[in-house]
Amino acid sequence: MELLKLATMEERLEKMEDVASRFAERAQKHDEEGTFPKENVKELKEIGYPSLTIPVKYGGMGISLYELLKMQETIARKDGATALSIGWHMGITKYLGENGIWDEVKYKEFAEDVLANGALLNNAATEPATGSPTRGGRPETTAVQTDSGWNINGRKTFTTMAPVLDYFVVSASIKGTEQTGNFLIRRKLPGVSVEETWDSIAMRATGSHDLVLEQVNVKKNDLVEYIQPGNKPAAGWLLHIPACYQGIARAAQEYAAGFASTYSPNSIEGTISDLPNVKQKLGEIELMLMESEHFIYSVAAKWDAADKDARNKMKPVLGAVKLSVVNKAVDAVDKAMRITGARSLSRNNPLQRHYRDVRAGIHNPPMDDMTIMQLADKSLVERT
Numbered sequence: 001m002e003l004l005k006l007a008t009m010e011e012r013l014e015k016m017e018d019v020a021s022r023f024a025e026r027a028q029k030h031d032e033e034g035t036f037p038k039e040n041v042k043e044l045k046e047i048g049y050p051s052l053t054i055p056v057k058y059g060g061m062g063i064s065l066y067e068l069l070k071m072q073e074t075i076a077r078k079d080g081a082t083a084l085s086i087g088w089h090m091g092i093t094k095y096l097g098e099n100g101i102w103d104e105v106k107y108k109e110f111a112e113d114v115l116a117n118g119a120l121l122n123n124a125a126t127e128p129a130t131g132s133p134t135r136g137g138r139p140e141t142t143a144v145q146t147d148s149g150w151n152i153n154g155r156k157t158f159t160t161m162a163p164v165l166d167y168f169v170v171s172a173s174i175k176g177t178e179q180t181g182n183f184l185i186r187r188k189l190p191g192v193s194v195e196e197t198w199d200s201i202a203m204r205a206t207g208s209h210d211l212v213l214e215q216v217n218v219k220k221n222d223l224v225e226y227i228q229p230g231n232k233p234a235a236g237w238l239l240h241i242p243a244c245y246q247g248i249a250r251a252a253q254e255y256a257a258g259f260a261s262t263y264s265p266n267s268i269e270g271t272i273s274d275l276p277n278v279k280q281k282l283g284e285i286e287l288m289l290m291e292s293e294h295f296i297y298s299v300a301a302k303w304d305a306a307d308k309d310a311r312n313k314m315k316p317v318l319g320a321v322k323l324s325v326v327n328k329a330v331d332a333v334d335k336a337m338r339i340t341g342a343r344s345l346s347r348n349n350p351l352q353r354h355y356r357d358v359r360a361g362i363h364n365p366p367m368d369d370m371t372i373m374q375l376a377d378k379s380l381v382e383r384t
Contacts, residue, residue, distance in 0.1 A: 002015060003015060003048045003049060003052060003061070004048045004051065004060075009063075009067045009070070012071070013067075013071065013074060016074045016075065019044070020075045020078040020079070020082075022040075022043065022078075023075065023078040023079035024079060026039065026040065027079040027081070027082075027353065028348070028353065030079075030081070030205035031081070031204050031205055035205065037079065037081065037082050037205055038163065040079065040082045041085075041086065041120070041164050044082075044086060044118075045118030048118075049086070050090070050114050050118050051111075051114050052068070052071070052090070053068060054093060054097055054114055058107070058112075059111060059112070059115050060111065060115065062097070064304045065237065065239065065300045065304050066297060068094065069240065069243040069296060069297065069300050070297075072086075072247070073243045073246055073247040073250070074247065076243065076244040076245070076246070076251070077247040077250050077251045077254075078251070079205075080203065080245070080247065080358070081206045081357065083243075083244045084206055084244045084360075085160055085161040086161070087240035087243075088122045088123070088240075089120045089121050089122060091237030091238065092121060093114065093121065094237050095235065101224070102184075102225065103224070110167065113166070119166040119167065120166050121165065121166065121168070121169065122159065122160055122165055122168065123168075123169045124168045124169065124171070125169075125170075125171045126157045126159075127140055127155065127157060128155070128157055138173055139154065139180060140154060140173070141153065141154025141155070141156065141170060141171065141173065142154060142172055142173050142174075142175050143175065143183060144175045145174070146217065148217070148219070148220070149217060149218050149220045149222065150183060150217070150218050150219075150220070150222065150223060151215060151217055152172055152216045154170070154172060155211070155213070156168075156210065156213075157197070157210050159194070159208060159210065160207065160208040162194045162207050162208065162210075163207040163209070164207070165187060166186065166187050167185070167187070168187070168192075169183070169224070170182065170185050170211070171183075171227060179226055179227075180227040181223045181224075181226050181227060182223075182224050182225040183223055184218070184222045184224045189216055190215075190217075191214045191215045192212075192213060192216055193212045194209050194211060194212070195209060195210040195212050197210045200360070201356050202358075202360035203356075231315075233311075234311050234312050234314045234315040235318065236300070236318060238322070238365065238366070239296060239300060239303075239321060241361065241364045241365075242292070242296055242321055242326055242329075242361070243296060245326045245361040246296060246325055246329055248333070248354050249285075249292075249328070249354075249358060252333040252337075252350075252351055252354040252355075252358075253332060253336055255336065255340070255351055255354075256281075256285070256339040256340055257282060259339065260273040260278050260282065260339055261273045278339055281335045281339050284335060285335050288328040288331060291328065292324065292325040295320075295325060296321055296325055299321050302314070315374065316371075316375050316377075318366075319366045319371035319375070320375060322371065323366075323371045323372070326361035326362060326364075327362075329358050330358050330361070330362070333351070333355050334355070336351060337355060
């Protein structure tokens, strides 16, 4: 629990930099084998990272969104899959605690498990028939009320961090009603299983397998939230997504700059870093990532300083951050590979992993087309 004992953000980031440096050494192996980096998560638990977003009143540190994103980017520079995986727990835990979404006793019980054992949580919302939950499809997973609680059946896809999760927040249609609810399901319950289906070529080490629920019985108060149809509120915590891909792009930039500074073919004097075309690409990468850094962290700082009403008006800009940062990250990694040349396609070269991983961001929420529509509506409203 070392992070909880450190007084400043700078000290905590320095500690995270030290711990995450070991993740880079393992990243290639887990990517090639498609295995989940359990040892990385174990080390994050040992320093108390999963508890940092638990509010102070429940025993955590309640770190700011700004600090959370800095932490996530630091992890992503070493291993993007680990960053994206733990980022879901960190962001959801922060959101739930700050907004009182669950019954207070229920959240307190969960928080105590995180503090004592490093318990991990993620949402399980995506299904084959509905696609991304942001599109508004009604879950095919069902919840039937019983005398003692609820009986739940269904299958969820893209359950990131499935190999180590202790809790799943599962969306389900409530039988006999038009309502949809989120149910808190513990991994140890009978009928809960994980089917290892994850075969993506990007973010191979996130363990985003299928969650299978067969006659799972939960208590009445495990219905933790009714999901309201329509527009969801602004979610600053989702900025952990662009922070992750910014970190991956920075890692690619560092590799390309290091390569350019040391590679000296016998056709030139000095290194390729002296060549105008290489300098052009390096400069373009730095410009894009500099713009992204200012965009992410200025919006995060604004979110931290805003009240609830101001935050609710930030949905378009939050989506814009994700769209802009992720697409710039994709472009930056592509340029890094152009600097490095064909050797960047070698299995032993980290750039090919960064290239595959960074493209996963395009498919994380919110989707680009939805963001563009929101920005169009924003401009029309402000014009009138």
